[in-house]
Amino acid sequence: MKVDLSGKVVIVTGGSKGIGKGIATVFAKQGAHVVIAARGLEHATKLATELQMQGYSASGAAVDVESYESVKNMAQEVASKYGAIDILCSNAGIFPSVKLEDMSTDQWDHVLNVNARGTMFAVKACVPYLKNADYGRVIITSSITGPVTGYAGWTHYAASKAAQLGFMRTAALELAHYNITVNAVLPGNIATEGLDGLGEEYLQKMAKAIPFGGLGSVEDIAYAALFLSSKEAGFITGQSIIIDGGQTLPEDAEAF
Template identity: 60%
Template sequence: MWASVVGKSVVITGATKGIGKGIARVFAQQGAKVAVIGRVLEQAEACAEEFRSNGWYAQAFYADVKNCRSLEQMAKEVNRSFGGIDVLCANAGVFPSMTIEEMSSEQWDHVMNTNAKGTFFSLQACLPFLKRAEYGRVIITSSITGPLTGYPGWAHYGASKAAQLGFMRSAAIELAPYHITVNAILPGNILTEGLQDIGTNYLERMVSSIPLKRLGSIDDIAYATLFLASKEAGYITGQTLIIDGGQTLPESLDALTY
């Protein structure tokens, strides 16, 4: 058990699958009170029930991160049920692939509203309760795509992930007087349902470009998030933690042929 997260109230958006569910699972395993947030309540309830079947503390709540009112209602319900909010993991996100040429204004807005505006709305909704915590923690799930790298078809996604980091740095300064830290994790290629859908050829090419010669696991992300949420990480704020197996290190693939 990571002692400083035991009993803490943890809100995780986009927690019904993939990285979000992995983060929720690790916090629950470590004795936190986990709020599984999803925009399909039945999926959130199924996830929470799965955790409770293992003897962990979890409850499902509905919210659509594009809708500030639903997030405000969710935060109030979590506060009533859990007695506060100590940690927000702003994880919900989408990553549809399309070229700039074919992308519509509506498609751009959908990605930006979910990933970037959704992060802002989530923090704003939870902030009144984070300010009452002994120490608040906010961890944003960004990406290497946008802040560090680019990939064809993900211009809107990359823009949204870079926007999250600009938001994070100013938020970290604003919230420091309340003993709230704000940090971001930047996953590389993590083996999730979404990545598997892209296809075997993509996965094989990605593995060949990673110095550690494997894709990341969901636990690789979840345990990094757990650390940033801990009391022990209290002097870290406004920072990014890259979790990519070294993918962004080589200046060319030739660097990996030694």
């Protein structure tokens, strides 16, 4: 897929690893200057350097999406240094597992703060600059878990991902008159380093649940986000795209 993002400035929160890393890499390869924003500046800078060595334009930035001041300052610095913010990929998220009966209010709040409130902070901080773009784009990384499915141990995660879509729809209404679209990608089971700690048995179980017979790649998500970021997708807003290899389709897990 070829989308010309030459001259566009893109922020990817949670961009140093996993799906965010895939998004940052694909967008950089389409000519954008990609700001890899992550809690760990070292990891963000490392990826930016790797992309620079391949001839692409990228930089790292430190951000804590739980803090509006941190996100606001990051957006201001990006806009000041590069002259614009054209696309925001609000991707930062966490998915610790804990059963509902064992969950503390702090554990609940932490996941909701990073995933849902962090999305609001990122969008709010970038809106003043997206308004000045030829066409602004916001892409939110949600999940099938919460909006479509459930998974034991992730009540807080599921709630946060469903909340992102409620936020998306109304934000899309409010920002439409600025020529800013707001959409979401909903990944299924994607092969990332974040799954490494869940064990081989879990990975095999997840792969078996997918009609295509294996986990998706970060590039699968990145190219969907790329389309939604394109000029050609300018009449699409408030929508979500499921990228799951058919995982959510079967009524019967043995049907395929």
